[in-house]
Amino acid sequence: MKPETAPKKILVVDDEAVVCESCRRILIREGYVVDTCSDSRTGLRLAELNHYDAILLDLRMPIVDGVRFLERLREVRPNASVVIITGHASAESNRAFERLGICELIAKPFTPEEVAGAVQRALKAKDES
Amino acid sequence: MTVQFRLTIRFISVILLAGVALSAFTAYHIARVLLEEVQEQVSRDLNAARAVYDSQTEQIELFLNTAALDATLPALLNNPQQAEDLLKALSETGQLDRLCLLDLEGRVVACAANVRMAGHDLSNDPVVRHTFRRGRSVAGTVLVPRLESETSPEVDSDPEADVPIAPDGMFIALAAATPIRDATGETVGLMYGAHILNNRNNLVDAIRAEVFRYRSWKGIHIGTATIFQGPIRVATNLRNDDGSRAIGTTLDDDEVYRAVLIKGDRFDGIAYVVNDWYFTSYEPLRDPDDRIIGALYVGVLRAPFMETRNTAIGVFLAIVTGVVVLILVLLIAATRQVLHPIERIVEMTGRVAGGDLTARVGIRPSGEMGRLCRAVDAMADAVAEREEQLELATRRQITQSEKLASIGRLAAGIAHEINNPLTGVLTFTSLLRSKPNLDEQDRADLDLVIRETTRVRNIVRGLLDFARESHSRKEALNINEVVHQATWLLHNQKEFCEISMHEQLAEDLPLVYGDRNQLQQVVLNLALNACEAMPDGGTLTIISRAEGEEVVLSIQDTGHGIPREDLEKIFEPFYTTKPVGKGTGLGLSVTYGILQQHGATLGVKSEIGKGSTFTVRLPIAAPAGPASPASADTPASATPADTPPPAASSDAPPPGSAGAT
Numbered sequence: 095m096k097p098e099t100a101p102k103k104i105l106v107v108d109d110e111a112v113v114c115e116s117c118r119r120i121l122i123r124e125g126y127v128v129d130t131c132s133d134s135r136t137g138l139r140l141a142e143l144n145h146y147d148a149i150l151l152d153l154r155m156p157i158v159d160g161v162r163f164l165e166r167l168r169e170v171r172p173n174a175s176v177v178i179i180t181g182h183a184s185a186e187s188n189r190a191f192e193r194l195g196i197c198e199l200i201a202k203p204f205t206p207e208e209v210a211g212a213v214q215r216a217l218k219a220k221d222e223s
Numbered sequence: 224m225t226v227q228f229r230l231t232i233r234f235i236s237v238i239l240l241a242g243v244a245l246s247a248f249t250a251y252h253i254a255r256v257l258l259e260e261v262q263e264q265v266s267r268d269l270n271a272a273r274a275v276y277d278s279q280t281e282q283i284e285l286f287l288n289t290a291a292l293d294a295t296l297p298a299l300l301n302n303p304q305q306a307e308d309l310l311k312a313l314s315e316t317g318q319l320d321r322l323c324l325l326d327l328e329g330r331v332v333a334c335a336a337n338v339r340m341a342g343h344d345l346s347n348d349p350v351v352r353h354t355f356r357r358g359r360s361v362a363g364t365v366l367v368p369r370l371e372s373e374t375s376p377e378v379d380s381d382p383e384a385d386v387p388i389a390p391d392g393m394f395i396a397l398a399a400a401t402p403i404r405d406a407t408g409e410t411v412g413l414m415y416g417a418h419i420l421n422n423r424n425n426l427v428d429a430i431r432a433e434v435f436r437y438r439s440w441k442g443i444h445i446g447t448a449t450i451f452q453g454p455i456r457v458a459t460n461l462r463n464d465d466g467s468r469a470i471g472t473t474l475d476d477d478e479v480y481r482a483v484l485i486k487g488d489r490f491d492g493i494a495y496v497v498n499d500w501y502f503t504s505y506e507p508l509r510d511p512d513d514r515i516i517g518a519l520y521v522g523v524l525r526a527p528f529m530e531t532r533n534t535a536i537g538v539f540l541a542i543v544t545g546v547v548v549l550i551l552v553l554l555i556a557a558t559r560q561v562l563h564p565i566e567r568i569v570e571m572t573g574r575v576a577g578g579d580l581t582a583r584v585g586i587r588p589s590g591e592m593g594r595l596c597r598a599v600d601a602m603a604d605a606v607a608e609r610e611e612q613l614e615l616a617t618r619r620q621i622t623q624s625e626k627l628a629s630i631g632r633l634a635a636g637i638a639h640e641i642n643n644p645l646t647g648v649l650t651f652t653s654l655l656r657s658k659p660n661l662d663e664q665d666r667a668d669l670d671l672v673i674r675e676t677t678r679v680r681n682i683v684r685g686l687l688d689f690a691r692e693s694h695s696r697k698e699a700l701n702i703n704e705v706v707h708q709a710t711w712l713l714h715n716q717k718e719f720c721e722i723s724m725h726e727q728l729a730e731d732l733p734l735v736y737g738d739r740n741q742l743q744q745v746v747l748n749l750a751l752n753a754c755e756a757m758p759d760g761g762t763l764t765i766i767s768r769a770e771g772e773e774v775v776l777s778i779q780d781t782g783h784g785i786p787r788e789d790l791e792k793i794f795e796p797f798y799t800t801k802p803v804g805k806g807t808g809l810g811l812s813v814t815y816g817i818l819q820q821h822g823a824t825l826g827v828k829s830e831i832g833k834g835s836t837f838t839v840r841l842p843i844a845a846p847a848g849p850a851s852p853a854s855a856d857t858p859a860s861a862t863p864a865d866t867p868p869p870a871a872s873s874d875a876p877p878p879g880s881a882g883a884t
Binding site for chain 2: 110112113115116117119120123154181201202203204205206207
């Protein structure tokens, strides 16, 4: 399902360039406008300056990890849709995500379909709310 | 209550009992022997007193006999005037209250000038009568009447005068009479003399001096003597309370009165005399006619002897008490000595129990205690040695399991790192595969890359699932899913390729409530154990079924089996049959612990050479339990509400689904 009017803007933050690139390629194919950033601090700055429809976020990052990234993000963009990219889901992080309003989670390594589907669901949930 | 205390109490009781019995017996006998001895002495004293009394009588008789030898006497019988002077002199010499010359009729012819008795008829006096009858001198105790001159008003009115008491107007007297003979030897008259005893204490005092030798106690003479006229004391050294002589008092002891004065018997015994208790001896005084006219008494104050007796008993009791105390002290010391090793053992075992394995009894008393001490020390040695071995083994096992744990963490970290490149591979291969202008061979090749990459992904996820630190997170789950996940991991273990695995899983199993990872570990542990029991191959069968309120999971192998003696030990931590370094010995005990937390039981049946069956019985989840009731009915969607949907994909996939993407 492709966006019909203005293309949605997506930010991907992951310290692994290959993951960023993978997401970018998958999401461009789906018709989104995609920014990638492999430095969480820069990513946070980008998210503050620009409006993104959805943000894909790696949990394990140096300097500012995913959870702290999310906490700061919520201060400036309380309503942004966030999809978490994780190496491995655990009960603890699940609870933390609930508190921060995360609805989607994709586990590495992912297939293009998983990424596309998760982003789609996240955007749809935001539209409905 | 300590043994020492009980022993001591018993010994004390025995000793005290024996001491009391011995004391009572001995004290009684001391008293009896002592008092009997005194009483016997008093009885002998009466005899002595009697002898003094009799000798006094004899002296009078002798005096009269001597006087009667006077050749002028027959003539004097007819010349009373002359006789009186002679008699007066004689009476003073002989201390006689009466001294008369009698004619043959018994009539007083002449008497000493101080007594006016002329004309008195003394023929009824027993002494006179017996003298006439026998024709020789006779002496004895008699009653003599009081003379008018002895009651004269001038005498009575003088209180200073020593007025003798005269019961019924009579005096008791020592009297004697002797015939007076003329030159031819013919009896021509009698000479009669009497010594009145009333108020004359010199006789009783002489008795006391003779018999008791002035023995005294607290300034009182303890020996007493009395002469009774009838029941009246007429001469005595007994004292009234005011210190005066108890003359005129009456013998009021009925027993004594009846025995002595009526029956005429002797009385020996303790009696109350005047104002105190005495050892007494009484003897009747008879006149020559054998009539009882009075009594002679000697007595010894009882109080000093009671005091002596009490002192003796006191000293005796003090000695007994001292001995008992000494025995007790020795006894307590002895029991201390005997029980000391026991205290040492108690203290030592306490220290051992408190963890000080170097504690030893140390001492070696002789006998059984010594053997006991040696045995306890030997036991402590053995315990210490075993503890050391156990500690060594434990340390080895802990090192081993920590090594395993760190390997697990390392593997998890590596798995995470593998994920990133894998993401790239999977993404770009998928993107390549979606290009429309691929030929058939390229498409098939890319499909293979995708399938194999997905397989790698699943292996990594399985590893991560297993290595994940387990925080018990219970949910309602289908045990079959757990079995699938576990066996899927096992399928990837190359060393089990000789083993054929079978699953006989019942459909529509009720859900159980438990931690997915922990239960997976249980199945994995049991399955790995089963596989290790079949080094040369065999069949591993996992069976699940519902049975009443439980879900039963059996893991059967066809391995070498477990010896009967090992069966009860296999759930103990660190028990292993594997060589050192091969197994931690923790697998089954961890399994057991997990199952206990789940309220489940673990049973085992084994037959040597045929194989073993481990059976897990899990209680089924309560419908109103923490799991949502809706999901309890639909096992397929049994995911708790707090788990986000993608988490389901992070669980290990069912076996055989490796390429199904």
